Amino acid sequence: DTGVSQDPRHKITKRGQNVTFRCDPISEHNRLYWYRQTLGQGPEFLTYFQNEAQLEKSRLLSDRFSAERPKGSFSTLEIQRTEQGDSAMYLCASSLGAGSRDQPQHFGDGTRLSIL
Amino acid sequence: GQQVMQIPQYQHVQEGEDFTTYCNSSTTLSNIQWYKQRPGGHPVFLIQLVKSGEVKKQKRLTFQFGEAKKNSSLHITATQTTDVGTYFCAGSGNTPLVFGKGTRLSVIA
Numbered sequence: 001d002t003g004v005s006q007d008p009r010h011k012i013t014k015r016g017q018n019v020t021f022r023c024d025p026i027s028e029h030n031r032l033y034w035y036r037q038t039l040g041q042g043p044e045f046l047t048y049f050q051n052e053a054q055l056e057k058s059r060l061l062s063d064r065f066s067a068e069r070p071k072g073s074f075s076t077l078e079i080q081r082t083e084q085g086d087s088a089m090y091l092c093a094s095s096l097g098a099g100s101r102d103q104p105q106h107f108g109d110g111t112r113l114s115i116l
Numbered sequence: 117g118q119q120v121m122q123i124p125q126y127q128h129v130q131e132g133e134d135f136t137t138y139c140n141s142s143t144t145l146s147n148i149q150w151y152k153q154r155p156g157g158h159p160v161f162l163i164q165l166v167k168s169g170e171v172k173k174q175k176r177l178t179f180q181f182g183e184a185k186k187n188s189s190l191h192i193t194a195t196q197t198t199d200v201g202t203y204f205c206a207g208s209g210n211t212p213l214v215f216g217k218g219t220r221l222s223v224i225a
Contacts, residue, residue: 033212042204042215043159056212059117091158102147102208107158 002026004108006092012114013082020078021111025094032075033105034067035091043091043107049075050097079113087115118143120207122216130224135192137219139205147208148181148188153218154201162190162203195223 005024013019025032031050035043046065047057051072064082069075079086089112093105119142129135139148147166151159163172165181165188172179178191188205202218 042217045212102213104161109158
């Protein structure tokens with residue numbers, strides 16, 4: 001079990017730039033989730049995939065955010081025209097999904113985004 | 117939308133003392149999960165509760181799901197320094213998991 005891996009671990013960029021993060025889930029997991037976490041808060045749901053289909057996206061998610069999981073394996077999260085408020089830890093998690101019940105999620109170490 | 121609230125936000129205990137964190141949902145949940153996040157780490161799954169009134173134990177940790185499936189608690193007996201971290205509950209109803217803000221536990225040796 002190699003776990004969930006995320007790349008890069010840290011990203012520093014100037015306001016207005018685009019950034020892309022990658023997540024490689026546990027290989028047999030069909031569900032993949034993206035969260036955002038800021039200091040003193042719990043993970044905030046952004047979106048999730050079952051295989052290659054994006055099944056749900058948070059209503060709080062700006063149009064500047066987009067995620068893909070083209071072959072049902074790794075996923076990318078892109079933020080366009082970054083803003084100061086985008087500074088956060090972006091966490092990816094994966095799980096085995098069956099039906100509507102949530103299964104235990106395995107988290108990666110996250111990508112810490114800092115906007116200058 | 118669904119909200120999950122946790123109290124207390126912080127708890128400082130002397131090693132050997134007990135600790136409890138409480139989780140309340142604004143809506144009835146289909147299940148609740150608990151996670152632990154060490155400082156500088158990522159959330160790690162601890163347990164999932166599904167049935168009304170369910171109680172599960174893991175060594176010194178006792179997890180409970182309320183009869184109405186709207187609240188839950190985590191109790192740690194005789195805390196140790198290895199218990200330090202933030203404990204999150206996460207509830208699922210008709211939406212993907214909604215995490216509480218967590219309870220940050222500090223243990224003084």
